[in-house]
Amino acid sequence: MVNKLGKSAIAASTIALCTSVFSSSAFATDSLELSTIEPSDSALEQVTSVSQLTDVRPTDWAFQALQSLVERYGCIAGYPDRTYRGNRALTRFEFAAGLNACLDRVNELIAASTADLVKKEDLTTLQKLQEQFAVELATLRGRVDALEARTTTLERQQFSTTTKLGVELVTYLADAFGRNASDANNTNFGYRLRFDFDTSFSGEDRLRVRLQSTNLRRLDTATNFPVGLAGGTDESRFLATSVSQNGEITLNRLQYRFPVGQQLTVYLDANTIDPSIVTDPITPFNDQVIGAPSNFGQINPVYFPIGNRAGLAANFRVSPAISFDFGYYGEDSTIGGPNLTDSRSGIFNGGYSAWGQLVYGSGALKFGLLYVNSYSVVNGVDTLAGSNAAKVIGAGPVIGNSYGFQFNYRISPRFELGGWLGYTAARALGDGTKGDASVWNYAINLAFPDLGKTGNLGGIIFGMQPRLTGTSNDTLAQSIGLPAGQRSDRDIGYHIEAFYRYQFTDNVSITPGIIWLTAPNHDNRNPDVVIGVIRTTFVF
Structure with a gap:
């Protein structure tokens, strides 16, 4: 039975054997800097046979000692590339660290009643080394105790609050051309600037405060028909953002996102928001500043x-391929907003939208089924x-029931086919204007990722773009601006767009x-409009 002193010697001894393995130059340095304890190389990996070390040869002067340490005591590690790098110099602290590891290994052998594996001469050598490196071993153990205390503190605190700043600037140089549009527009330059302050309290949540400044305007499509609805349209809009601001800084978003368990993520919003912020709109062109230039x-x-x-929204991960996303928002309106106090506003009388989307994505195919129920006091289904x-x-007031089907299929890494179909069944509730209306829209997209670079x-x-395809009575049709006898948009207009984003950096x-x-305006009497745009995006 090995006595207590023998055990300590063993613990020191196992590393003592290492001395014959390391080059003698390792002991030439007198540096005792604590920083040398932590080597800069990649993490070491335990080996069970000296043959696993590709740079060790039987002709090496320390081969037998190394073989004994590896195969008898199992306390030698190699680098991830299966090398030992035995000619590299090491400090006394590095040697002491290895010595400490072998001491622990020998103690394990003794505790497992395999002390007969430890040679007497090894114990003698280890005892001498333990005495010689007593200062370094004490320092190492002190550092280990300190690291364990710090680790315990970090595990208890887990995360410290951090705030990150993100900056996004997008500019548009644009003009519109056509028989009417050329005279109604001039080449213009607009921008939108955003500052995002993202704060996390746990490492998994996010509080986003967004400040925005913009001076964007929509180009004038200069339509003349139908007479009651003539003028500019949103067909020329670049972004779903304000077109009435003049560069003032406003609070654009105040959102807190946090997980509940492994499958549910909750979003709390106190400012402008829409479902596409929470759920996947299933199109490669969705990003407002690097996707398609047009809003549509x-x-x-x-x-x-x-x-x-x-309002409130959530993502629920049903399975790795299926998610169900849903939410409820108040209307952003000067009449009907949840924050207003008049009889047509507030939480119970004001406008809202409640929505849900089922998303499926597996491999190259992704599609979604969307439903939105909305109510607006004055803004219809805009x-x-x-x-x-x-x-x-x-x-x-108008109730809307909107349905959307979206899909995208990656045919190859450089080509994707996608699109959508949207339908809104609107019901007007006004006195003397009650009735139903139908609105349809659709699109087919071709995407070419990594085109050229x-x-x-x-x-x-x-x-x-959204087109009124029918109304249930003349009164409703005329109340929304259509001429007598016309219950829908007169014709079908098409949206044709091509763009190429070049990523400089x-x-x-x-x-x-x-x-x-x-x-x-879905009226053939209005001349076609061609819009040219150069969008430049800076994201930091």
């Missing part, structure tokens, strides 16, 4: 039949796209694009 080209308009101000009649504004994106979009991209609007 970015997303199915039925995702936001009204502007939303505040999606910031399509004809003026498709907004169904002017017939009093990694990070670039080419895109082609063909579709029909990770932070800077430029996107030239062209948009062709046939029969603006």
